[in-house]
Amino acid sequence: MRQTVGAVVLLTTLVAACARSGDDSVRVLAAASLTEAFEALAERFEATHPGLDVDVGFGASSELAAQIEQGAPADVFASADEVTMERVVERGGAGARPVVFARNRLAIAVEHGNPEGITGLDDLDRPGLVVILCAQQVPCGRFADAALRAAGVAVTPASRAANVKAALSPVALGEADAAIVYVTDVESSGAVDAVPIPEDVNVVGRYPIVSLAGADHEDGAAAFVEFVRSERGQRVLREFGFLSP
Amino acid sequence: MSTSRRLPTRPPVAALVLAGIAVVVFLVAPLLGLLERAPWRALPEFLTEPEVRSALRLSLVCSLSATAISVVLGVPLAWLLARGRFPGRALLRALVLVPLVLPPVVGGVALLLAFGRRGLVGQWLDEWLGVRLPFTTPGVILAETFVAMPFLVITVEAAIRSLDARFEEAAATLGAGRATVFRRVTLPMIGPSLAAGAALTWARALGEFGATITFAGNFEGRTQTMPLAVFLALETNPPAAIALSLVLLTVSVAVLAVVGSRVLAGRRDSGRETQPVPV
Numbered sequence: 001m002r003q004t005v006g007a008v009v010l011l012t013t014l015v016a017a018c019a020r021s022g023d024d025s026v027r028v029l030a031a032a033s034l035t036e037a038f039e040a041l042a043e044r045f046e047a048t049h050p051g052l053d054v055d056v057g058f059g060a061s062s063e064l065a066a067q068i069e070q071g072a073p074a075d076v077f078a079s080a081d082e083v084t085m086e087r088v089v090e091r092g093g094a095g096a097r098p099v100v101f102a103r104n105r106l107a108i109a110v111e112h113g114n115p116e117g118i119t120g121l122d123d124l125d126r127p128g129l130v131v132i133l134c135a136q137q138v139p140c141g142r143f144a145d146a147a148l149r150a151a152g153v154a155v156t157p158a159s160r161a162a163n164v165k166a167a168l169s170p171v172a173l174g175e176a177d178a179a180i181v182y183v184t185d186v187e188s189s190g191a192v193d194a195v196p197i198p199e200d201v202n203v204v205g206r207y208p209i210v211s212l213a214g215a216d217h218e219d220g221a222a223a224f225v226e227f228v229r230s231e232r233g234q235r236v237l238r239e240f241g242f243l244s245p
Numbered sequence: 246m247s248t249s250r251r252l253p254t255r256p257p258v259a260a261l262v263l264a265g266i267a268v269v270v271f272l273v274a275p276l277l278g279l280l281e282r283a284p285w286r287a288l289p290e291f292l293t294e295p296e297v298r299s300a301l302r303l304s305l306v307c308s309l310s311a312t313a314i315s316v317v318l319g320v321p322l323a324w325l326l327a328r329g330r331f332p333g334r335a336l337l338r339a340l341v342l343v344p345l346v347l348p349p350v351v352g353g354v355a356l357l358l359a360f361g362r363r364g365l366v367g368q369w370l371d372e373w374l375g376v377r378l379p380f381t382t383p384g385v386i387l388a389e390t391f392v393a394m395p396f397l398v399i400t401v402e403a404a405i406r407s408l409d410a411r412f413e414e415a416a417a418t419l420g421a422g423r424a425t426v427f428r429r430v431t432l433p434m435i436g437p438s439l440a441a442g443a444a445l446t447w448a449r450a451l452g453e454f455g456a457t458i459t460f461a462g463n464f465e466g467r468t469q470t471m472p473l474a475v476f477l478a479l480e481t482n483p484p485a486a487i488a489l490s491l492v493l494l495t496v497s498v499a500v501l502a503v504v505g506s507r508v509l510a511g512r513r514d515s516g517r518e519t520q521p522v523p524v
Binding site for chain 2 (some may be wrong): 060062063065066069130132135137138157158159160161162166170173174175176
């Protein structure tokens with residue numbers, strides 16, 4: 001009996017310890033396209049805010065929004081579009097009013113040297129071309145669909161990726177010929193080249209950020225949001241190719 | 246079994262408590278959670294959506310194909326591991342287990358690097374045969390076979406290993422060729438284990454997610470199997486995801502109930518009563 005109680009106590013302690021780990025950090029959930037920029041931002045934030053740690057988790061904005069709705073422990077949410085952010089606000093997830101902190105445009109990611117000679121969206125309906133788009137649930141998927149519609153091109157993608165980084169990686173591996181992603185993804189990848197999409201058909205995505213209603217670290221969350229919007233934070237975002245809000 | 250000590254009729258409290266935790270936390274609670282939140286009334290609506298039907302059809306086709314391939318290729322491999330005498334057998338057995346412990350996403354990457362159009366094998370498939378596997382339905386089957394076949398191999402290998410080789414030897418002495426011995430003696434004796442292995446393999450293939458989305462991508466009707474559909478639906482339409490999960494749960498429980506009960510029943514007496522078919 002004593003062993004049983006011991007085992008149960010041990011298990012409970014382990015589970016509790018796991019569930020509570022990272023309690024001391026500000027937990028940020030950010031759109032996949034923000035990966036490199038937010039990693040740099042978190043690092044500089046920690047450097048300028050002694051005693052505050054930041055943990056950033058990345059994923060498709062829609063995936064993160066669903067996690068927040070299901071009660072994922074998080075203090076800050078940065079979305080790649082306003083529609084997804086609106087969903088979090090509507091369901092009472094936001095602790096403040098979201099503010100747009102950056103903008104981004106789409107580009108076509110192609111293999112180094114552009115072996116297929118892709119010059120624009122019109123080339124993407126070429127038969128036999130392996131094109132990856134983001135899933136329709138994900139902001140980059142909706143934006144890509146809008147851009148293709150604007151250009152009047154009907155593309156049958158080989159795959160609808162779960163997030164923008166997953167759309168990019170087959171191109172980097174040479175398994176796909178093109179993917180519609182954000183300009184910033186191409187810039188920070190280094191493994192692919194960008195074919196620009198002209199402004200008249202391009203979509204400009206606006207990135208809102210908010211501290212969350214269930215935040216354990218209200219002050220830390222507010223400080224991080226402020227840092228992202230500050231001149232220092234904006235400079236980092238520009239370094240990674242984002243446009244100012 | 247020892248006769249000097251009788252088995253305790255009442256299990257110890259410790260075992261009961263720990264088993265209870267296992268049952269409640271890991272088996273009952275997740276299932277109840279799913280059932281409790283299921284959109285029962287709207288269920289028919291969700292399930293008749295074309296996307297759901299195509300995902301379900303694709304899942305069944307791919308998981309059954311993967312099971313069939315696993316049986317055809319896995320049984321000989323299991324036999325070789327159990328009965329073969331060759332250097333590197335231990336290494337081969339370890340290799341068989343790799344997909345079991347490998348994170349499926351890593352498996353998917355490995356498949357891309359092997360069978361992608363730039364891959365080790367894939368570049369020749371593309372050049373000589375014009376065959377491209379990534380982002381195709383055969384790609385899904387390949388990914389599912391990759392992760393699921395080990396279940397078949399280890400189950401069947403254990404069964405062959407525990408067989409009394411004298412039956413096979415006797416058949417051989419009586420003039421049966423190796424193929425006949427395998428078909429008429431070995432196969433019937435490992436039948437229940439083969440069925441159990443196939444059922445496990447099928448269940449694993451049906452639930453496959455990571456390797457599939459990495460290697461075969463996600464496209465409705467072509468590579469979007471049920472688990473992928475659940476994952477993506479969860480982001481924007483949780484009730485639909487729950488409905489899909491329920492279908493997946495029902496299908497797997499139904500098949501496991503049919504196959505499993507028969508297999509377990511067969512297995513209980515396979516050791517003692519199943520006799521090889523006369524040659």
